[in-house]
Amino acid sequence: MSTQPRDTPASQAARRAKAVRWAVGVIAALVTAVGLVLMFLLALSTNNRTLYEENYARLFGINVVVAVLLSLVLAWVIFRLLRRLRQGKFGSRLLIKLAAIFALVGVVPGVLVYFVSYQFVSRSIESWFDVKVEGALDAGLNLGRATLDSLSADLMNKTRGASNQLADVPDTSAGLVLERIRDQLGATDVVLWTGAGQLIAGAGASRFQLNPERPTPQQFRQARADRAVAHIEGLDETPAAQGAQPPASVRALALVQRPGFEFNTEPRFLQVVQPLPPAVVANALAVQEANREYQERSLARDGLRRMYIGTLTLCLFLAVFGAVLLAVLFGNGLARPLLVLADGVRQVAAGDLRPTAVLQGKDELGGLTRSFAVMTQQLADARAAVEKTVGELDAARGNLQTILDNLTSGVIVLDDTGRVLSTNPGATRVLRAPLAAYEGQPFADVPGLATFAQSVQQQFDDFEVERAQHGLDHWQHAFELNAGNSGMSQDAISIVARGAELPGAARLLVFDDISEIVSAQRAQAWGEVARRLAHEIKNPLTPIQLSAERLEMKLSGKVPAPEQAILTKSVKTIVDQVDAMKRLVNEFRDYARLPAADLKPVDLNGLVTDVLQLYGHENAPNALHCELDPRCPPIRGDAQQIRQVIHNLLQNAQDAAEATAAQGRHGEVVVRTRLGDSGRRVRLTVQDSGPGFAENILKRAFEPYVTTKSKGTGLGLAVVKKIADEHGARIELSNRIVDGAVAGAQVSLSFALAGEPQVALAHTDDSKPSTA
Template identity: 90%
Template sequence: GGLTRSFAVMTQQLSDARGAVEKTMGQLDAARANLQTILDNLTSGVIVLDAEGKVLSTNPGATRVLRAPLAAFEGQRLAEVPGLADFGQSVQQQFDDFQVERLQHGLDHWQHAFELHAAGNGLSQDAINIVARGAELPGAARLLVFDDISEIVSAQRAQAWGEVARRLAHEIKNPLTPIQLSAERLEMKLSGKVEAPEQAILTKSVKTIVDQVDAMKRLVNEFRDYARLPAADLKPVDLNALVTDVLQLYGAENAPIAVQCELDARCPPIRGDAQQIRQVIHNLLQNAQDAAEARAHSTGRPGEVTIRTRLGDSGQRVRLTVQDSGPGFAENILKRAFEPYVTTKTKGTGLGLAVVKKIADEHGARIELSNRIVDGAVAGAQVSLSFALAGDSR
């Protein structure tokens, strides 16, 4: 009887233990499922790496932020993912340096800002700016968490340039009028009192001063306009009508480069500020004509500029595109083309695209800049903006 009772007790204990294990496993599965749900819905990117920098697991946020199909490269080094070679190597270096610093300073994580550039010749908005934090996990694994801070960086740069523009406009404008008046007064006082050769020199010198003062005033006005760009007054706007209106300024027979126009009659009204969008069209056409004319002079071939509108495939947005046959953008310029004073021109402030970018941001428009590649060679540049339809507040 005692043996039977002992056996029954042991059987019950095994059953209780099995039940406890099953309960624990169920709790672990639930916790794992909850963790996976959290990771899948995080806006932050999360990557788990091994000590060699190989990707063990990722979440959808990582794919979205880095714009790379990370899940397809699990088991491979992060630096081997197309477009992420520099990023992967930098992250590995950060972890290697952290091994030393953790022992010396007792740190539990590292944090660093990275700037990533998309592969190819295009630029969508700006380069990807991310801030990443890394930490060691049990079992020689490494955790990398990061966020896209591109909009924050862009806003900080725009604010800084706005302050620079305001100060330049104030400091430069004050002495310009006295300089011009003094030169003109000097010419009036000396006119007719000097010999003909000296008179010619005087007239030419005064004209040079006045012309340069006028150029400086235009420069100041451009900086002032950039710094004081008003908030957009968003209303339904006929983009095709605006393009047609602005093109009248470029239709003269003596225009250096003819502009080809391709308007999509299906385009519905967009949500925008008519005055600001008119300025966008003008800036893009002026830049395109300058670029096409510069290349035409160097090659002897006629330059081309095309402006077109198109209703997107989804029917939810309208795209405005301006392309030229100019020399395109060098890679270092392409990455920073929307920043003020970044330009390839010998003359100019580089504010044209900066203003376009600022207006695009006000409208919530998507902007893309790229070199046009034909037969493997750069055949010009292309700028596209995608506007929301009237009534669409997204």
């Protein structure tokens, strides 16, 4: 027996499943990595408003794509599990159960956390944009504006007051006054401008500038109209450096009034620049920035909510996917040893004891697979030993069965209730019944054997009693099967049966067909009777005939005419009956004293032609047709005895045809010779158109004194049978059936060719009767 591990469809499927698992693992790892990177980018973007705004659409699209991929992979895994379940693969239910357990362990908490987080995110984002927060930001912004407006108004009033100091000061002396005003107001820059925007004098930072910043025409017009104007600069400018405050300041512009009414004098304007307090600037910028961001996020809060919820959903998908994937992987890890064991059990149940697959794990399941492989090997060794023993038993049983099949005796094994356990072909041949089809059924149910079965059962019952009393080991009895009231039936069989007990309450019945032996004994008995009759009867026949003839000769002419007629008729009757008795005695003598055949090459066609000359139109009352095969070679036989066979058969056929002609039907006789298909035997067939044989005559037609003719002795066919046996020829007698009706009878003899060894004739094509 091969000890190589089997490459079963289950192992091939396991290798394919392993490759699929590797592919799924790689794809899952890639998708998980992409999802984690995406979550990191989402977290980074939500902390950076500019980056978030720039990449919102891109991040949202990638988020959707990853979610769809995760959904497809998850759906594919579930589809494979369901397909395995529909296909009825072993372990699919266990795998689904394990996957469901692990998935529930991972999914249920994830879904719970998802819904809690969803509610938290939704409410938290809404809480960020509360009305109170918005009011506080508006109040802070207004407070800052009011403070800046107050500082601007204060500087504007101070500048208007300081401009009076320049009313009588000429342009050339304005510098000193401007220095004094700068010190008084704490300004960083004080400049005196003409109405056309030309610099007259300055004190502070403007002295060091080649082109100081001048007020706009609109500011000049407003200052001329309102005598003074102020505005804040620097709060809307971008900081110069990271973390530095912008150079915010209050710039005031006041008209310098001239004394008197000088219409042609060009007006002058005093410009004072005073820096704002850093704390005020910082607070104002902070409130302004906070309000701006608040308004921006208030407008974008729906998108922000969607992004956070999308991130949560992606996290949920990752959690679910990871849970199901781990469930499938862990389930496979747990179910794989069980699948290996189940496949091994299924293969062992199917009779395949080759070594099973072994897992190399160090856990209990791996050890169980190794133990199962060891057990399978032990079973294989045990089966090999059993198969060797069974092979020897089968060989012995085969020899015994061959012996039984070739026995001419019939053998039947019955149980104690009379049921047929087994039979051999000899039993079917002897009993002429399909016994093999009735194995397992009562012996009495076999058609035509009910009486025989009852007799056998009675013999076994009597044997049980006698064995207990006398210690017998078998019984023996003769039976006559299918014998009618006359004792002559077509299927009458004489058998001798022997019965014995077998172990296990079984019963052995052995029987032989002794019909041929009985027939031979009967023929021998008839031969002895014929010899004695010929001896006892033939001696007185001649004196009786001579005495009757002498009486007729002495009394003829001496008695009156009436008595003379009676005398003549009586003597004739005596002489005719004596002749009939002589013929009967001669036939018995011939049957009893038939000499041994002197077998020599004989031309069968020539013998038939010679005999047929005695049955010409003047001697044969019925038409006789001859069909001789010119291919027939010489046969081995005794010419005189074969001539007697042909004569007896033709005489019987003429008698049968004459009986048909007496009924008004056309009678004819056909004699036919034919070389057999094998070229080793020659068949002689004689057919008539008579009434045929009755069913109870066919079986015993070759026995002496069995005849259908009222004046026949029944020795004709008996002599033919005896001569055929001397020649080793097979003889067959049957009725000719035409259109379902008996159209006559035919007798066939099959002779061996000259030079062929004389052996028992087998049932070959050459020995089959002609149907022509």
